[in-house]
Amino acid sequence: MARRHEHHERTSADATDRLRLARAEGVGPVAYRRLIARYGSAAAALDALPRLASAGGRASAPSVPTVDETERELHDIERRGARALFFGELGYPPLLALLDDAPAAITVLGDLSALTDRSVALVGGRNASANGQRVAENLAAELAHNLVVVSGLARGIDAAAHTGALLAGRTVAAVAGGLDVPYPPEHADLQRRIAEAGAVVTEAPLGTAPQARHFPRRNRIIAGLALGVIVVEAALRSGSLITARIAQDAGRELFAVPGSPLDPRSRGANDLIRQGAHLTETAQDVLDNLPDHPTRQGLARDPLFARENPGLSEAATDWEEPPENPLDLPRARSQVIELLGTSPTAVDEVVRRCQFSAAAVMAVLLELELAGRIETLPGSQVALLPEPGF
Amino acid sequence: MARRHEHHERTSADATDRLRLARAEGVGPVAYRRLIARYGSAAAALDALPRLASAGGRASAPSVPTVDETERELHDIERRGARALFFGELGYPPLLALLDDAPAAITVLGDLSALTDRSVALVGGRNASANGQRVAENLAAELAHNLVVVSGLARGIDAAAHTGALLAGRTVAAVAGGLDVPYPPEHADLQRRIAEAGAVVTEAPLGTAPQARHFPRRNRIIAGLALGVIVVEAALRSGSLITARIAQDAGRELFAVPGSPLDPRSRGANDLIRQGAHLTETAQDVLDNLPDHPTRQGLARDPLFARENPGLSEAATDWEEPPENPLDLPRARSQVIELLGTSPTAVDEVVRRCQFSAAAVMAVLLELELAGRIETLPGSQVALLPEPGF
Numbered sequence: 001m002a003r004r005h006e007h008h009e010r011t012s013a014d015a016t017d018r019l020r021l022a023r024a025e026g027v028g029p030v031a032y033r034r035l036i037a038r039y040g041s042a043a044a045a046l047d048a049l050p051r052l053a054s055a056g057g058r059a060s061a062p063s064v065p066t067v068d069e070t071e072r073e074l075h076d077i078e079r080r081g082a083r084a085l086f087f088g089e090l091g092y093p094p095l096l097a098l099l100d101d102a103p104a105a106i107t108v109l110g111d112l113s114a115l116t117d118r119s120v121a122l123v124g125g126r127n128a129s130a131n132g133q134r135v136a137e138n139l140a141a142e143l144a145h146n147l148v149v150v151s152g153l154a155r156g157i158d159a160a161a162h163t164g165a166l167l168a169g170r171t172v173a174a175v176a177g178g179l180d181v182p183y184p185p186e187h188a189d190l191q192r193r194i195a196e197a198g199a200v201v202t203e204a205p206l207g208t209a210p211q212a213r214h215f216p217r218r219n220r221i222i223a224g225l226a227l228g229v230i231v232v233e234a235a236l237r238s239g240s241l242i243t244a245r246i247a248q249d250a251g252r253e254l255f256a257v258p259g260s261p262l263d264p265r266s267r268g269a270n271d272l273i274r275q276g277a278h279l280t281e282t283a284q285d286v287l288d289n290l291p292d293h294p295t296r297q298g299l300a301r302d303p304l305f306a307r308e309n310p311g312l313s314e315a316a317t318d319w320e321e322p323p324e325n326p327l328d329l330p331r332a333r334s335q336v337i338e339l340l341g342t343s344p345t346a347v348d349e350v351v352r353r354c355q356f357s358a359a360a361v362m363a364v365l366l367e368l369e370l371a372g373r374i375e376t377l378p379g380s381q382v383a384l385l386p387e388p389g390f
Numbered sequence: 391m392a393r394r395h396e397h398h399e400r401t402s403a404d405a406t407d408r409l410r411l412a413r414a415e416g417v418g419p420v421a422y423r424r425l426i427a428r429y430g431s432a433a434a435a436l437d438a439l440p441r442l443a444s445a446g447g448r449a450s451a452p453s454v455p456t457v458d459e460t461e462r463e464l465h466d467i468e469r470r471g472a473r474a475l476f477f478g479e480l481g482y483p484p485l486l487a488l489l490d491d492a493p494a495a496i497t498v499l500g501d502l503s504a505l506t507d508r509s510v511a512l513v514g515g516r517n518a519s520a521n522g523q524r525v526a527e528n529l530a531a532e533l534a535h536n537l538v539v540v541s542g543l544a545r546g547i548d549a550a551a552h553t554g555a556l557l558a559g560r561t562v563a564a565v566a567g568g569l570d571v572p573y574p575p576e577h578a579d580l581q582r583r584i585a586e587a588g589a590v591v592t593e594a595p596l597g598t599a600p601q602a603r604h605f606p607r608r609n610r611i612i613a614g615l616a617l618g619v620i621v622v623e624a625a626l627r628s629g630s631l632i633t634a635r636i637a638q639d640a641g642r643e644l645f646a647v648p649g650s651p652l653d654p655r656s657r658g659a660n661d662l663i664r665q666g667a668h669l670t671e672t673a674q675d676v677l678d679n680l681p682d683h684p685t686r687q688g689l690a691r692d693p694l695f696a697r698e699n700p701g702l703s704e705a706a707t708d709w710e711e712p713p714e715n716p717l718d719l720p721r722a723r724s725q726v727i728e729l730l731g732t733s734p735t736a737v738d739e740v741v742r743r744c745q746f747s748a749a750a751v752m753a754v755l756l757e758l759e760l761a762g763r764i765e766t767l768p769g770s771q772v773a774l775l776p777e778p779g780f
Contacts (some may be wrong), residue, residue, distance in 0.1 A: 258648030
């Protein structure tokens with residue numbers, strides 16, 4: 001049996017359990033998905049959580065929001081006209097679900113179909129030139145006739161993309177903070193208009209003021225929602241290039257608008273073209289090259305979640321089954337820890353070097369993550385966290 | 391026996407004969423080369439000229455400059471400190487000689503080694519932006535540390551390329567008119583400085599004021615001299631794109647500097663990148679991708695002069711030998727004429743469709759060209775000329 005996809009109408013209690021699990025201490029997107037796959041439901045996963053974390057070496061049980069707190073959060077989301085969507089549910093954006101670290105829970109304000117229709121992301125620098133903003137606005141306006149235009153509500157290129165798209169069609173803003181905390185504050189009205197004509201989506205709970213660490217996670221949602229990403233004016237080492245890299249890893253098409261070598265704001269976009277992104281001057285350049293589905297190459301880079309990966313053993317795709325001999329887990333655990341370091345290691349590599357089955361390794365990694373001893377990184381990599389002294 | 395390369399010291403009489411042949415009516419670069427190959431010397435080719443033209447259907451003998459006129463031209467060239475170089479001679483730029491329509495004769499003012507050392511061409515629009523000119527000047531200055539920088543002495547990007555290169559090294563100007571008619575006139579001083587630090591080269595006789603039809607021929611010299619061509623700011627359908635196409639056909643590497651989609655002056659350069667030219671921001675982008683030799687692909691596009699083309703019959707490479715049965719030539723001639731039209735046809739195609747040998751077809755084509763009835767075009771194509779009524 002390969003991984004189970006659970007598309008069913010949720011009960012209100014199930015929504016509460018899913019949100020509690022998603023918000024539980026130590027439960028990242030990957031652990032969420034593993035727990036649901038292994039235990040069959042959020043309720044069962046919540047029951048198992050203290051035991052797993054303790055097995056991973058954690059002294060106290062991970063903190064989990066209470067049923068009351070969580071019902072209040074769900075009620076607040078509904079009261080604002082928004083909706084919570086969970087990974088594995090019908091209605092969850094199918095392209096976003098293909099990311100190996102797709103968010104466990106997102107909240108959406110606006111038209112849910114904007115998250116599932118054919119879309120392209122348009123991103124770029126905050127300190128954009130007037131020309132860059134004009135290019136972004138024009139491109140977005142043309143593209144919005146055919147596609148949903150996704151961006152990040154930031155100053156500069158993002159704002160120009162949303163503004164252009166609003167002239168002609170629908171646009172989606174993926175934001176880093178809570179739906180009720182528009183950022184930057186002067187884009188509150190823009191966010192309202194986007195929600196009316198398209199949708200605003202976030203992984204953050206209501207009330208969250210966005211912090212630096214939220215933005216790369218926001219970027220993966222932008223990349224994950226779209227079939228392709230267009231970069232306009234991105235300096236080297238800018239956030240837009242992170243979005244582009246995530247998009248490429250996920251098999252999405254890359255587009256970049258060229259600029260003069262004299263403008264450092266175009267270095268990143270030019271570099272993407274050098275690396276194979278489609279040189280983009282007009283909407284037609286995008287329409288001509290946007291595929292109907294993400295490419296296999298992108299998906300294949302993530303061996304654990306690839307559906308068809310001939311190099312992968314049966315055991316590795318069946319990791320959610322309990323390991324054959326539970327008594328060996330303590331030995332497997334110490335062996336896995338020895339193989340890990342504070343710099344990222346591919347999970348595949350750990351499975352290959354460990355004498356235990358892939359199932360055992362995956363079980364150990366889940367426990368270690370819930371115990372706060374390792375961190376799961378994009379691209380199926382794991383790294384030891386500095387020991388907090390327990 | 392494949393094509394003969396004749397590298398020998400010329401006698402003064404041979405130079406006179408070669409220049410007379412090069413300047414003879416109806417003798418283009420391709421006919422020049424065929425005649426020398428077939429008759430062994432310029433003198434013998436001059437002797438055969440009237441008979442060949444007559445066989446091709448021409449009533450009067452083609453006009454040929456007298457020995458006196460030609461000696462005077464050679465003397466004038468020397469008096470200006472310049473030198474005439476002929477195709478097939480030692481000292482003729484070897485990369486230029488690889489073009490299928492390499493000039494029969496060029497005159498050069500300055501350092502001959504600038505025409506044979508490793509070089510790159512930098513070309514672009516005349517109505518260039520200030521930024522474009524700055525990019526060209528900076529690039530040329532950096533490249534001139536390692537390479538000779540070739541350009542066309544035009545206003546805008548060309549002038550910036552020469553100026554930049556002069557700051558750090560050598561540069562070559564390929565010009566459309568005579569060496570004594572600098573064009574545009576305000577670049578007379580620039581031409582003088584280029585000749586002092588590098589070389590100025592032209593196919594035109596002294597005293598020639600450049601006309602529109604000379605510029606594409608000048609462009610092929612720019613492309614032919616260099617291992618690669620860099621395009622900075624070229625609008626669609628501009629002369630720089632002609633240079634780029636010739637360069638690509640000749641297996642030279644293509645580079646282009648990107649620009650904003652808002653500036654129509656960058657459309658051509660961006661389009662070249664889309665088609666595979668190296669996106670170029672710095673000199674390093676050029677140095678990293680400039681090969682040591684033109685690529686085989688480029689040379690192979692010209693089936694007649696390719697040295698290794700498995701698809702080509704022995705006969706076609708041996709076309710300079712007289713055809714096996716001279717009596718058949720009139721019938722071959724009428725068959726070839728029937729196969730041709732006023733739009734270009736590949737010579738290879740004519741050879742394939744004709745029942746006569748490749749040698750017979752080539753002999754007929756040479757006669758027809760000398761008679762002014764056909765035109766030989768780049769890429770080994772031929773087209774009927776409108777009949778002047780003879």
